[in-house]
Amino acid sequence: EAQVTQNPRYLITVTGKKLTVTCSQNMNHEYMSWYRQDPGLGLRQIYYSMNVEVTDKGDVPEGYKVSRKEKRNFPLILESPSPNQTSLYFCASSPLWNRVADTQYFGPGTRLTVL
């Protein structure tokens, strides 16, 4: 089944404890992206990747890191999480970065709470 998977789905952690949220897609998509969803704000892009080893900042990149060493994986790293990073996180992918209106497929979300 074609899908975007995220792990973990739920995570409660404490301030300053490094964590990684994994994202994987099995559709051979070039483009991948991370969003965070906060009440009343919709979704905002954190980082994106046009292809392997190509990443760039989105609208709200502060406090996050990403890497894209393989086409299928795009992990989101919080080196020192803070309570304002408590949010619902979504990974998304789409087939080709240069095909503008390709549909973006979203993962099921990771609910992160930072105490």
Place this chain on the structure above:
Amino acid sequence: AQSVTQLGSHVSVSEGALVLLRCNYSSSVPPYLFWYVQYPNQGLQLLLKYTSAATLVKGINGFEAEFKKSETSFHLTKPSAHMSDAAEYFCAVLDTGRRALTFGSGTRLQVQP
């Protein structure tokens, strides 16, 4: 910068009634517009998208939206609501440079029996 505004954070309709969810966009270039639906505890699913072809776009589950340039609108409609339509709906415009979707704040649709 591109943006979308969704009017009404909550909309309640009766089963069988017309669904109308409003979205207005702001863009200096011809926009690519999307409607996504989010069911409780799930990710976002694409309902439909406008990519400058036909102005009336048909999507899944009986939804459709009409692009009106003069009104800078892309409202989502469904002739007859079903209980299973209860969800949160997001309008989004695509930043073609970053391929980033800029989402509205969402509209939660309730369907009353």
